[in-house]
Amino acid sequence: MLLSRLAHVSREVAATSARSRKIALLAELFRDADADDVPIVIPYLAGRLPQGRLGIGWKLLGRPVTPASEPSLTVRDVDARLTAVGAVTGTGSQAGRGRLMGELMAAATDVEQAFLRGLLTGEVRQGALDAVAVEGLAEATGAPPADVRRAVMLAGSLQTVARALLAEGPGALDGFRLTVGRPVLPMLAHTAGSVAEAVGKLGACAVEEKLDGIRVQLHRDGDHVRIYTRTLDDITDRLPELTAAALELKGDRFILDGEVIALDGNGRPRSFQEIAGRVGSRVDVAAAAASVPVSPVFFDALSVDGRDLLDLPFTERHAELARLVPEPLRVRRALVSGPDDGAAAETFLADTLARGHEGVVVKALDAPYSAGRRGASWLKVKPVHTLDLVVLAAEWGHGRRTGKLSNLHLGARAADGSFAMLGKTFKGMTDAMLTWQTERLTELAVEENGSVVTVRPELVVEIAYDGLQKSTRYPAGVTLRFARVVRYREDKTPAEADTVETLLAAHPEVTR
Ligand SMILES: Nc1ncnc2c1ncn2[C@@H]1O[C@H](COP(=O)(O)OP(=O)(O)OP(=O)(O)O)[C@@H](O)[C@H]1O
Structure with missing residues (x-):
């Protein structure tokens, strides 16, 4: 597929607000795509690079280059050329990268150049696109949208499903069943302001x-055990204690x-930092395990003896878990019959906080497991408000922080997939964090x-904060009070950051 086709569709999709038109545009695009284009086309549409980070900074993109008059670049050419730019390292690499980027830009038409600039600087990011792309894919291949959605949920990747569908047609969906050894994206929680609010919304629960550790999905098939993170990375070898525990079940x-x-x-x-350090360390696993031994605590069962439990109510899944x-390896819980029983929920929260945990997750007893979604039937309640925000910019520090990128500009996701700045903070950073963020942000500079x-x-x-206040300086009309950094969330993508909408909904006192 030519890049020009993709660039034009991307522009049209961004320009229309009608969902049905977006779906039709994407369906047409998928009809014309080869299965091998898919691993590039889908991330490009959403404004992501399949390579993840390339470290192509603004300096490389800054120089204007005369555009080509006719389109000739294919998406696969572009992908290969960008991989090549990313691979140039060592002395003189900046010049080498600049030359390759210049050649790529010279081969691109003006529409393609604009698309590439947006892609490389993160501006074409269209957060809400994946859901529309699922519908477009269903329309293009004649598969039922609900089946495509479930396959994407189970595969944990739209690309994988799209590639199979385009290569084999709707029959390919049979290959995406819940299978031991193939991780699925975990169900996530929404936030509630208080236990009373959560119980009021969910009823019997x-x-x-809420344990502040690392989410794990454990798969066992006979003697084979695999452990995956919430981003579906395989971390089996780093946590031998978990394999041992799984084999005891x-x-x-x-x-x-x-x-x-x-x-x-x-x-x-x-602390979370100690656990994260332990889970992140690949080198001397035995020494790490001796200094920070870990244990699993389970709260759900997705499949047992080859039976897919995802659509069963939580009560039944929990019975299988039990x-x-x-019991010592299951999360502690209290069953609450509804709002009349709210005192029991409050007592449980107080007891949980006293034992050093960060809060509770309130779960509806009748709800299925919504893999990969922030289901409305799981509500987390934490006394300290925190938000997961995206760093949009940073300012060079002064005094002790000279040479360090310090004051962070923080953004929440807006409805159109862009990020709305909510404020700035230079508080809460350790020296190690300052050094780390300076390095990472320099790589991401545009x-x-x-x-x-x-x-x-x-x-x-x-980010922890004390509240919201109205502000005409920021696009959402509000800013954070006393924002401070708690930690970086490298396990989260920007698409998982908090939205302006949920933030405003959580603070009716400000928006009223
Ligand atoms: N009993 C529990 N049930 C479900 N999730 C739990 C539980 N205890 C701890 N957790 C953790 O809380 C997370 C659920 O909150 P959420 O979906 O908002 O993710 P999160 O943003 O990582 O949460 P947070 O930043 O508040 O830790 C889960 O991903 C899991 O790691």
Whole structure:
């Protein structure tokens, strides 16, 4: 497929607000795409690079190049050329990269150049596009949209499903069933302001401890155990304790969902940083396991003995979990019959906080498992408000912070897929964090204007704040009070950052 086709469709999709028109445009595009174009076309449409990071900064893109008069570049050419730019390293690499980028831009028409600039600086990012693309794909291939959606949920990737559908037709969907050994995206939670609000919304529910560790999905098939993160990375080799624990359980074919945590000598949870460090360390696993031993705590069962449990109500999935997993390895919970029983939920929250955990997750008893979605039937309640925001820019620091990128510009997702700036912060950063963020943000830089460095919106940072206040200076009409950095969330993509809409909904006192 020619890049020019994609660039024009991308422009038209962005320009129309009608969902049905977007779907029709994408369906036409998919009809013309080869299965091998898909791994490039889908991320490009959403404004993502299949290579992830390329470190192509604004300096390389800054120079204008006369555009080609006729389109000739295919999407696969462009992808290969960008991979080549990313591969140039070492002394003189900046000049080498500049030359390759110049050649690419010279081969592109003006519409293609604009598309590539947007792609490389993160501006074409269209957050809400994946859902529309699923519909477009269904229309192009004659597959039922609901079946495509479920296949995407189970495959954890639109690209994988699109490629199979375009190559083999609707029959390819049979290959995407819940299977032990193939991870699925985990179900996520919405936020509620209080336990009373959560119980009021859900009625009969389980109130569970919210453990501040790392989400894990554990697959066991006989003696084979695999462990995946919420981004579906395989971390089996880093957590030998989990494999051992899985082999002790009663069943021999299952998929469980849970959290890995570490406890100190007094049985209180160790910090998230210690667990993250442990899970992130690949080198001397035995030494890491000796200094920070971890254990799993499970809260859901997705498949048992080859039976897919996803559509069963939580009560039934939990009964299966309880059959396989002994109580000490299950999350602590209280069953609450509804709002009249709210005091029991409050007591459980207070007790959970006293034991050092960060809050609770309130779960509807009758709800299915919505893999890959932020289901309305899981509501988390934490006393400290935090938001996951995207770093849009950073300012060079002064004094002790000279040479470091310090003051962060923070954005939440807006309805159109762009990011709306909510405010700035230079608080809460450790020295190690400053060094790390300076390095990462420099790689992501797209423009430098005075002391402000604009970056590709890729880094997600967790921010604590004391409240919202009205502000005419910021696009959403509000700004954060006393925002401070808690930690970077490298396990989250910008598409998972909090939205302006949910933020405003959580603060009716400001928007009234
Ligand atoms: N009992 C539990 N049930 C479900 N998730 C739990 C539970 N205990 C801890 N968690 C963790 O909480 C997360 C659910 O919150 P959410 O979906 O908003 O993700 P999150 O943004 O990572 O949450 P946060 O940033 O508040 O930790 C899960 O991904 C999981 O890692």
